[in-house]
Amino acid sequence: MKFYRIWALIERDLRKFFRSPALMMASMVFPLVQLIVLGYAFGGKIKGASMAFVDDDHSVESRKVREMFDGIQAGPQTFHVVDYQSLPRAVDDLRAGFVQGVVQVPQNFSRDFYQRNRPRIAFTEDNTDQVMAGALLERVQQMVSDMNAPSVEPRLDSQVTLNVVEVYPYIEYAKYLLAGSTAMAIFIVAMIGGGITFIDDKSRGLHEGYLLTPIHKTELVLGLIGAGAFKGLLAGMALTIIGGLLVGIPRLWDPVRLFYLTLVVLVASVAMISFMFLAMVRVDDPLVPRAIFGVLNTLLFFPSGAISPIEGFPKWLRALSVIDPFTYTVHALRNLTIKSTGIEGIYKDVIVLSCFAVMMIVGSIALFKRQL
Amino acid sequence: MGANGNAIEVDHLVKKFGDLVAVNDISFTVPHGEIFGLLGPNGAGKTTLIRMMTTLTPPTSGTARIDGHDIRKDPDGVRQVLGVIPQAFTSDPELTARENMLIHAKLYGVPADKREGLIDRLLEQVDLLKFRDALVRTFSGGMRRRLEIARGLVHSPTILFLDEPTTGLDPVSRTNVWEMIRDLRDKSDLTILITTHYMDEADKLCERIAIVDHGKLVALDSPTRLKDSIPGTDVVEAEFDNPPPDWLDSLKTLPDVASVSQREGVVHIGSHNGPATLTAVIDFARSRKIVIRRITVQSTTLDDVFLFYTGRELRDRVSHGVGHDISHLYR
Numbered sequence: 001m002k003f004y005r006i007w008a009l010i011e012r013d014l015r016k017f018f019r020s021p022a023l024m025m026a027s028m029v030f031p032l033v034q035l036i037v038l039g040y041a042f043g044g045k046i047k048g049a050s051m052a053f054v055d056d057d058h059s060v061e062s063r064k065v066r067e068m069f070d071g072i073q074a075g076p077q078t079f080h081v082v083d084y085q086s087l088p089r090a091v092d093d094l095r096a097g098f099v100q101g102v103v104q105v106p107q108n109f110s111r112d113f114y115q116r117n118r119p120r121i122a123f124t125e126d127n128t129d130q131v132m133a134g135a136l137l138e139r140v141q142q143m144v145s146d147m148n149a150p151s152v153e154p155r156l157d158s159q160v161t162l163n164v165v166e167v168y169p170y171i172e173y174a175k176y177l178l179a180g181s182t183a184m185a186i187f188i189v190a191m192i193g194g195g196i197t198f199i200d201d202k203s204r205g206l207h208e209g210y211l212l213t214p215i216h217k218t219e220l221v222l223g224l225i226g227a228g229a230f231k232g233l234l235a236g237m238a239l240t241i242i243g244g245l246l247v248g249i250p251r252l253w254d255p256v257r258l259f260y261l262t263l264v265v266l267v268a269s270v271a272m273i274s275f276m277f278l279a280m281v282r283v284d285d286p287l288v289p290r291a292i293f294g295v296l297n298t299l300l301f302f303p304s305g306a307i308s309p310i311e312g313f314p315k316w317l318r319a320l321s322v323i324d325p326f327t328y329t330v331h332a333l334r335n336l337t338i339k340s341t342g343i344e345g346i347y348k349d350v351i352v353l354s355c356f357a358v359m360m361i362v363g364s365i366a367l368f369k370r371q372l
Numbered sequence: 373m374g375a376n377g378n379a380i381e382v383d384h385l386v387k388k389f390g391d392l393v394a395v396n397d398i399s400f401t402v403p404h405g406e407i408f409g410l411l412g413p414n415g416a417g418k419t420t421l422i423r424m425m426t427t428l429t430p431p432t433s434g435t436a437r438i439d440g441h442d443i444r445k446d447p448d449g450v451r452q453v454l455g456v457i458p459q460a461f462t463s464d465p466e467l468t469a470r471e472n473m474l475i476h477a478k479l480y481g482v483p484a485d486k487r488e489g490l491i492d493r494l495l496e497q498v499d500l501l502k503f504r505d506a507l508v509r510t511f512s513g514g515m516r517r518r519l520e521i522a523r524g525l526v527h528s529p530t531i532l533f534l535d536e537p538t539t540g541l542d543p544v545s546r547t548n549v550w551e552m553i554r555d556l557r558d559k560s561d562l563t564i565l566i567t568t569h570y571m572d573e574a575d576k577l578c579e580r581i582a583i584v585d586h587g588k589l590v591a592l593d594s595p596t597r598l599k600d601s602i603p604g605t606d607v608v609e610a611e612f613d614n615p616p617p618d619w620l621d622s623l624k625t626l627p628d629v630a631s632v633s634q635r636e637g638v639v640h641i642g643s644h645n646g647p648a649t650l651t652a653v654i655d656f657a658r659s660r661k662i663v664i665r666r667i668t669v670q671s672t673t674l675d676d677v678f679l680f681y682t683g684r685e686l687r688d689r690v691s692h693g694v695g696h697d698i699s700h701l702y703r
Contacts, residue, residue, distance in 0.1 A: 008478035016466045209462030209523075211428055213479040214451040372428045 001222075005215045009223025010230060013193070017231050023197075027188040027235040028242070035181040035243050038307070039174025046135035050099040051079040052090035059110035065121065068143050069103070078139045094126055101125050101136040171338050174247040178240070179333035180306025183326050185239040186232045186269050187300060193228040194276035195289035203286050208372065217370040225274050225361060232269025237262060240333070249337050261336055264346055267353045268329040274360035275325060281367045300326045328352045379404045379531050379563035380425070384434035387420050387587075394420040396587040397434070402565060402580075404530075407557055409578030410567040411674065417587035418567040419459055422535050425565075426456045439530050452480075455524035459535040459567075461516050465509035469500055469519050472508060473526055480527035494522040498552055514545025518552060525556075531563045532556070538573060546570075550577055571674040581674070585682040599672040602680040603630030606646025606671055610639050610653060613663040622660075626652045640679070646670070 017023060053069060055062045069081045082099060084090035090102045102124040112119035123140050125133040201207055210220060240261055244252045251257065279296075280289055303310075303317050304326030310318060321327045328349035335345035380402035387395040395417045402408040410418045423429040425436050427447040435442055441449030463472045473491040482490065495501040498518040508516060517537060524532060534553070538546040554577065556562055568574050574581050575595045583591040583598075591598060599605075612619065623632045623641060628649050631642035643649035646669040657664050 002481065004481060005479050008475050011478070012464065012467065012471075012475045015471055016464070019466065205458065205460035205462050206464055208428065208458050208460065209476075210479065212426055212451065212454070212456045212458070212462075213476065214448050214481075215479055371430055372423060 001216065001218055005213075005219045006223040006226060009210070009215075009220065010227040013224075013227030014230060017227075017234075023189065023192055023231065024235055024238070026192060027185050027231075028239050030188060031181040031184040031239055032243060032246075034184065035174060035177055036246065039172070039177045039181075039247060042173045042177075042307070044173070045076075045078075046132060047077045049079040049101070049132060049136060051081050051136065052084045052093060052099040052102040053081045054084045054087045054090050054102065054104040056087070056107045057105045057109040061110040061113045061119075062105040065103075065105055065109075065147070068147065072139060072143065076139070079136065091124060094124060097126075100129070100132050101140075103140065172247065175249060175338050176334070177307065178243045178247055178249065178337055179330045180301065180304065180326075181243055182236050182240045182265065182333055183268065183304065183306060183329040184297075184301060186236040186265065186272050186329070187297065187326070189232040189235045189269070190228060190272040190276040191289065191293055191296070193231050194225070194273040195280045195293075196286070198224065198277070198280055199283055199286050199289055202284060211370065211372065217368045218365050220370075221277065221361065221365045221368050225270065225277055225364070228273035228277070229266065229269040232273055233262070233266045236265035236269060240265065240337070244337060251340070256342070257336055257340065260343065260346060261333070264329065264332040264336065264350060264353075267350050267357065268325065268332075271325045271329075271353045271357040271360065274357050274364060278360045278364045278367070281364050282369070300324055303327070304330045306330045325353060325356050328356075377404055378402060378437075379406075379439055380408070380565060381437040382421075382425065382434075383436060385421065385424055385431050385436060386433040387417075387424055387429065388432045394587050395424065395431075398584070398587075398589045399434075400582055400589065400592055402563060404563055405557075405561050406579050407553070407564045407566065407577055409574040409581040410565065410584055411569070411571070411574045411581050411678070412567075412584035413569050416569075416584045418569075418584055419535055420587075421584070422456075422533055422565070422567055425450075426454060426533060427451060452527070453530050455527070455529035455532045457517070457520045457524045457532070457534045457537060459539065461513075461520065463508050463516060463520050463523060466507065468505050468507055469495060469511075470504040472519065473523050476523050477526045482527060490526065494525055495519075497555075498522040499548075512545065514541050514548060517541060517545070517549055521549070521552060521556075529562070531565070534564065534566045536567055536569070538568070538570065546573070553577055571678070575674050583678060583681055585678075590681045591677070595674060598674065598677045602642065602672060602677055604628075604642030604644055604672065606643045606649070606669055607673075607676050608641040608643055608646060608649050608653060608667065608669045610641070610667040611637055611665040612639065612657065613665055615662055616660070619660075619662070622656070623653065626656060628652075635679075640676075642672075642676075643669075 051069065053066060055066060066081070072078055073080045079100070084093075084102075087102070087104050090099065090104075093099050094102050104122040104124070106120065106122065109119050109121070111117075121144065123137065125137060127133050241252065283289065299320070303313065303321040304324050305321065306326065310321050310327070313321065332346040332349035335341040339345060378401040382398055382400050385395055385398050386393070398421060410421065412418050420429065424431045425438060425443060427443050427450050431443070435444050437443070438450045439453040441453060443450050464475075467475070470491055473494065474487060477487045477491065492501060492504070495504050498521055500515060500519055500522065503511070503515065508519065511519065521534070521537070537553070538549050541549065550573065553564060553566070557564055566573070566577060578595065580592065580594050581598060582589050591601070593601065620632050620634060620639065623629060623639070626649060628643050628645040629641055630644055633640050641649060641653065650667065650669045653667065654664065
């Protein structure tokens with residue numbers, strides 16, 4: 001194996017890459033837009049929802065409940081209260097989407113309250129929107145909990161309380177999403193550089209020119225994967241830095257962390273390019289990589305835990321995430337960007353990605369046809 | 373160099389794609405320093421043959437030795453001595469002319485200190501030096517073909533294969549490529565193998581020509597000897613209005629006529645004396661009161677040779693040919 005031949009192929013791709021930044025732009029625009037739009041659309045606190053309030057009791061106690069709702073309206077602003085005269089009308093408006101929740105204080109609420117006979121408040125939620133329903137329920141439950149709190153704290157309390165300690169400062173969703181967006185940028189380079197361009201070059205006859213030279217198929221495969229990996233590294237690091245600045249990742253310029261980020265992005269690039277190369281090694285039709293782009297993107301990106309935790313997936317989707325190189329890329333990058341871990345947080349991912357890349361490269365070399 | 377001083381030795385090469393026999397038991401040799409042509413219509417098997425000889429396609433059976441390197445046993449050796457200019461453009465349009473040359477020089481392991489000088493010299497040879505830093509996507513077809521020829525020479529091969537080098541080029545570019553090929557041969561001891569379906573190209577460039585049709589080698593000799601091998605030195609072509617049924621047989625009785633055939637209404641008369649036969653045909657037609665719509669006389673061309681041996685014209689027209697004993701043409 002002659003390294004100068006491998007380098008000649010890498011040099012060819014890099015000259016084209018630096019001459020035309022189209023690939024770099026194409027690989028970064030989509031993940032950046034996704035990071036900004038999705039990052040700030042998801043994970044924000046619910047504010048300004050409409051909560052229907054039906055007071056069927058018209059008592060001093062029901063008035064107190066109403067005032068507590070006013071307190072939420074004035075404080076966290078999760079919702080503002082809209083008074084309704086009848087429950088059916090409020091539920092109709094809930095179904096129609098004019099309000100996002102309905103609270104009813106039933107007729108005998110005050111009587112039950114004074115008789116200590118389990119007084120109840122009804123909360124009707126629109127469970128088609130789990131995020132909204134969850135946020136409103138949490139707020140209402142907290143308010144009910146406050147209502148139940150004794151006005152005078154007992155001197156000795158046997159009730160167990162939970163103290164929550166957050167290891168990291170509050171993490172916005174955009175920061176959480178950054179790792180997935182970086183993996184996406186690498187994937188797009190792999191898809192365009194390792195898939196679309198490879199097949200296009202093949203169909204345009206450019207590969208025939210290389211097959212006529214004494215280059216071995218191992219050198220050809222390593223050269224093409226090496227070139228793709230280098231482009232993936234550039235795109236991945238550019239997105240990590242630009243995206244990190246946009247979403248406000250602290251201490252982004254820490255050299256040790258930058259080194260680890262570079263390591264993870266490089267290994268992930270090799271893994272994804274070689275995966276794409278293996279998938280395309282026997283394909284000749286230029287339409288194929290374009291046709292499967294969306295399918296591969298969905299199959300790799302979403303099961304990786306890039307946008308929501310893997311632990312919430314059904315079993316079959318979890319199984320998919322185990323063999324998905326995105327999963328390890330996202331995990332390692334997230335550890336580095338929002339958890340500020342060192343090598344201890346990424347070495348397993350790096351090992352898995354490296355093994356994955358080696359398997360893909362060996363498979364690619366075995367399947368690559370040196371002849372037409 | 374191969375045995376007996378031959379640069380190329382093709383030994384019973386066969387290539388089958390399923391039931392289709394693309395190359396059917398072809399054998400020939402090319403001595404060192406010769407410009408050799410493979411002439412045949414599109415689909416005759418020329419490109420498949422050249423792909424086997426350049427190690428791009430494995431043969432079904434048979435073999436070939438290129439400068440002594442067997443295509444089956446020593447493909448790397450073959451690739452090292454061969455310069456190949458494929459039919460399709462294989463230069464990268466997103467790189468400059470110099471960069472295309474440079475990448476190939478590196479792939480062939482040309483020493484770094486020799487690369488730049490060699491590239492400039494070759495680009496000058498193909499008249500592209502002033503375009504060395506221009507992107508190939510801005511080149512015309514002729515410029516791109518010249519660049520590919522220069523690129524094919526970057527590792528100083530001993531044998532150059534050109535697959536349809538002027539297909540798709542305008543007449544001026546074709547002439548330029550021809551001059552360049554001749555110039556290459558004159559200034560070096562390159563052996564050049566050209567495939568073409570242009571008669572004039574084969575006639576002007578090649579010292580010997582192999583005619584390939586339906587995957588088989590049907591004739592092989594120098595252009596002059598091929599032309600001499602068919603009956604008559606000239607061809608009279610004529611079209612007549614309503615000739616009688618015995619008209620062709622009658623024409624054969626005229627003096628100096630060597631052969632008479634008719635295809636698509638055009639009568640081809642092979643003659644040992646074209647002008648005399650022309651006059652005789654006109655007089656004979658007048659005496660039989662047959663109107664001549666058109667009549668021409670010309671020297672025998674490779675087109676006539678191709679027609680004679682394959683029973684069809686090179687422009688892919690279908691006609692009903694007859695078999696001929698051509699064994700005397702092999703050497």
